[in-house]
Every structure is written in C-alpha cells, then in structure tokens.
Amino acid sequence: MEELDLDWSKLASITTDGAASMVGVSRGLIGRMNREMEERGLTAPLQVHCLIHQQALCCKVLTWDSVMKVVVSCINFIRAKGLKHRQFQEFLSELESAHGDVLYYTEVRWLSRGRVLRRFYELLPEINAFLHSKDKTVPELIDPEWKWHLAFLTDVTEMLNSLNLQLQGQGKLICDMYSHIKAFEVKLALLLEQVKKHNFIHLPATQNLSAENPAVPFPAEKCVEALEMLKAQFGVRFRELHVNAKEIRLFQNPFVADIDEVQPSYQFELAELQNCDVLKDAFKPNSLIDFYAALPNDTYPNIKKHAMKMSTLFGSTYICEQTFSRMKLQKTPMRSRLTDEHLHHCLRLAVTRMEPDIQLLTSQMQAHSSH
Numbered sequence: 152m153e154e155l156d157l158d159w160s161k162l163a164s165i166t167t168d169g170a171a172s173m174v175g176v177s178r179g180l181i182g183r184m185n186r187e188m189e190e191r192g193l194t195a196p197l198q199v200h201c202l203i204h205q206q207a208l209c210c211k212v213l214t215w216d217s218v219m220k221v222v223v224s225c226i227n228f229i230r231a232k233g234l235k236h237r238q239f240q241e242f243l244s245e246l247e248s249a250h251g252d253v254l255y256y257t258e259v260r261w262l263s264r265g266r267v268l269r270r271f272y273e274l275l276p277e278i279n280a281f282l283h284s285k286d287k288t289v290p291e292l293i294d295p296e297w298k299w300h301l302a303f304l305t306d307v308t309e310m311l312n313s314l315n316l317q318l319q320g321q322g323k324l325i326c327d328m329y330s331h332i333k334a335f336e337v338k339l340a341l342l343l344e345q346v347k348k349h350n351f352i353h354l355p356a357t358q359n360l361s362a363e364n365p366a367v368p369f370p371a372e373k374c375v376e377a378l379e380m381l382k383a384q385f386g387v388r389f390r391e392l393h394v395n396a397k398e399i400r401l402f403q404n405p406f407v408a409d410i411d412e413v414q415p416s417y418q419f420e421l422a423e424l425q426n427c428d429v430l431k432d433a434f435k436p437n438s439l440i441d442f443y444a445a446l447p448n449d450t451y452p453n454i455k456k457h458a459m460k461m462s463t464l465f466g467s468t469y470i471c472e473q474t475f476s477r478m479k480l481q482k483t484p485m486r487s488r489l490t491d492e493h494l495h496h497c498l499r500l501a502v503t504r505m506e507p508d509i510q511l512l513t514s515q516m517q518a519h520s521s522h
Contacts, residue, residue: 159188164197166465168204201468202328202392203318209384210311213377218300219256219264221291222271225278226253228287235285242281243274250274265312268305272356275301295367298360303374306354307381310338319469322504324439326403328466329392336385343378346371402439402461405454406431416453424451470502477501 152159165181167173176182185195230236230253240252253274256267271278279292291297317331342353349369351358361369392399401408401417406425410418424430424446434442443458481497482489 159191160193162188162193162196163460164199164464166199166201166468168468169200169208174198174200197395197464198391199325199464199466200388200391201466202332202389203315203467203469205388206311206315206318206332209381209388210308212380212384213304213307213311215300215304215377217291218297218304221289221297222268222301223256225282225289225292226256226267226271228282228285229253229278230255239281242284243277246277248274248277253278265305265308268301268308269356272301272305295364296370298364299357299367299370300373302356302360303354303377305356307377310335310342318467321470321473321502323466323469325461325464325466326399326439329396329399330403332385332389332392336382336389339378339382339385343375343382346374346378398457399461402458404434404436406434417457420451420454424454474498474502 152162162184165184167181171179173180174182181198188195228235229239236252243251250270250273254263254267254270256263275292275298279289282289282292314331314335318328338353345352346354349361349371351361357369397408397412401413401421405421408421408425410421410425413421430446433445439458440462443455443462446455446458448455477498478494481494481501
C-alpha cells in the first residue's frame with residue numbers, strides 16, 4: 152500500500168482464499184490490515200472468502216469414496232499402459248461408441264470430477280466388457296445399488312460444475328455471483344423435495360437408469376442425506392453473503408429496493424432516484440457501472456459511494472489465479488532471458504481488459520530518427 156502510494160480510505164474489501172496466512176487475527180493479512188485501518192481511524196474493510204473456493208469446499212461433503220475409488224481404479228487400469236490403452240480405444244471404435252476414450256481424474260481440478268463421472272457413466276457397458284476381456288473383475292460395475300450411486304453423483308456433480316463455471320470469469324460483479332448462489336440454493340431445495348418423491352426430472356443420468364431398471368429400488372436415504380448435507384454447507388459457508396444481501400440488492404437494482412430497509416443516509420437519495428423517470432429508462436442491469444458513473448454527484452453522493460464500494464468488491468480470487476496461470480505460460484524453457492520488469496509487463500498485457508489504441512500509438516511514433 153505504501154510503495155504504490157494507495158489511499159487507505161478507499162480500501163473497501165479484501166478477498167482471500169481463506170488460508171491462515173491471510174485470515175489470521177494476529178499475523179494474518181486481514182488482522183494486520185484491520186489494525187492499520189483502526190490506527191488511521193478508518194472503518195475495517197469487508198472480508199470476503201473467495202466464492203469459487205467456498206463452493207468447492209461445499210462440494211467436499213460429497214466424498215462418496217465407494218464410487219470414486221472404483222471409477223479411478225478402472226480408469227487407471229485402462230490407461231496405465233500404452234498397449235492396453237490403445238486396445239481400449241480400438242475396442243470403443245469397433246463398437247462405434249459415442250466417446251473414444253475415458254478421461255483421467257485430477258482431484259485438484261474440481262471440474263475434472265464431473266467430466267470423468269459423466270464419461271465413465273456413458274461408457275459403463277463398454278468398460279465392463281473390456282475389463283472382463285482382460286480377466287479383471289469389478290463387482291461394483293454390475294451392482295444395481297452402486298450404479299444408482301454413480302448416476303446420482305454424476306448428476307449432482309454436473310450441477311455443481313455448472314455453478315462453478317457461472318462464478319468464474321473476469322469482471323464478475325458481486326451481485327451477479329450472489330444471484331447464482333441464491334439460484335443454486337433454490338434448485339437444491341427443489342431437488343431435495345423431488346428426490347424424496349423419487350422424481351428425477353432434473354437428474355438425467357438417474358432418470359435414465361430408473362427407466363432401464365424400474366424394478367431396482369432407488370437408495371433414497373443416502374441420496375437425500377447427501378443433498379441435505381450439501382444444502383447445510385451452502386447455508387453455513389455463504390452466511391456472510393446473506394447478511395449483506397440488502398446492500399447487494401440495493402446496488403443490483405436501486406429501483407426495487409425497499410426504502411424502509413436501507414440505511415438512513417440512502418433513504419432520501421433513493422426516494423429521489425426511484426421517482427426519476429429519466430433514470431429509470433436509462434437503467435440497464437447489464438451495465439451497472441456505467442449507470443452509477445452517470446449519476447450526478449451532488450444529488451446522489453451516498454448512493455454513488457455505495458456503488459463504488461460494491462463494484463470494487465471482488466467475489467473471487469479469479470484474477471489472481473489467472474495471473475499465476477499466465478505466469479506459468481510465460482516462463483517457458485524456450486525463453487533465454489526473462490527479467491522481473493519484462494514479466495510484469497507481459498502479465499499486465501495478459502490479464503488486462505484495456506484495449507490499446509494501436510492507430511494512435513503508431514501515429515505518435517517517429518519512423519526515422521533522422522527526420
């Protein structure tokens with residue numbers, strides 16, 4: 152902060168990955184920043200735990216090792232040796248299967264789990280036949296209850312993957328990310344009630360298995376328990392987000408905010424704003440930043456200040472993760488030299504959203520130094 156000469160009064164929030172070095176009260180970044188803000192007589196910044204990381208932590212309750220261990224074991228058996236792997240690919244080609252191979256599972260990459268399970272489920276008959284031809288018996292692959300667990304885990308994991316992808320991306324506003332979280336919680340509650348009634352309309356793999364084997368009973372107790380645990384995790388991990396729901400809603404759409412529920416400093420300005428037909432026509436939810444930037448400072452100072460605070464609130468550490476990924480691409484063995492300054496410039500170009508005016512830059516260059 153001091154090296155870059157940043158204004159401490161403009162620090163509205165700090166987004167971390169939840170590591171002890173970040174959130175520690177004594178030696179952590181959050182604790183040290185809060186003490187510094189207190190010494191300067193400023194309000195402590197809002198603490199945000201990366202929503203993408205929180206979502207991934209919620210999914211940890213869906214361990215289901217009885218399913219994942221079998222899936223990973225079968226995949227590793229097929230892909231461990233090149234000859235066996237090629238034979239499996241040729242086997243799928245002869246059967247004209249929808250897929251040409253199975254996917255490796257990587258525990259670190261959350262999206263890997265859903266894709267691996269989907270591919271494994273769709274190739275289950277072929278995988279079972281190939282393993283049988285290699286004299287490898289996996290009793291779970293023909294166990295009806297295990298198939299139920301595989302299908303259900305595949306569907307739920309894909310739902311979580313969709314949410315994860317919605318939360319990713321550069322320039323995501325906190326209100327948009329919060330909307331995705333709330334929508335998923337509603338879907339989860341709906342899904343829980345439907346599964347209790349053996350209604351699988353939103354679970355394609357489970358519904359398909361139900362149609363194929365109607366006589367096999369569905370293990371409702373375990374599946375309902377898994378959904379209830381997942382729902383409880385979302386409620387706990389996103390509690391802080393729900394606490395600030397009114398402020399987020401005010402930023403997302405000030406024209407539908409309840410004047411009685413907002414802070415007194417916003418009430419008169421909000422009354423003025425909600426009854427201005429010109430601003431109502433100019434409001435577009437997909438361009439909130441432009442809308443608030445155009446508001447007159449003298450009429451809506453507090454609402455603009457609130458909008459600035461909410462728009463600078465990072466809902467995830469996506470840009471940090473993206474920067475590290477770009478850094479890995481920049482540091483290739485093909486480079487003979489890479490200074491810190493050059494790397495800094497390369498990373499700025501790689502992650503920035505600014506588009507340079509090439510025509511203006513080239514027009515300002517002197518083509519020949521002698522002229």
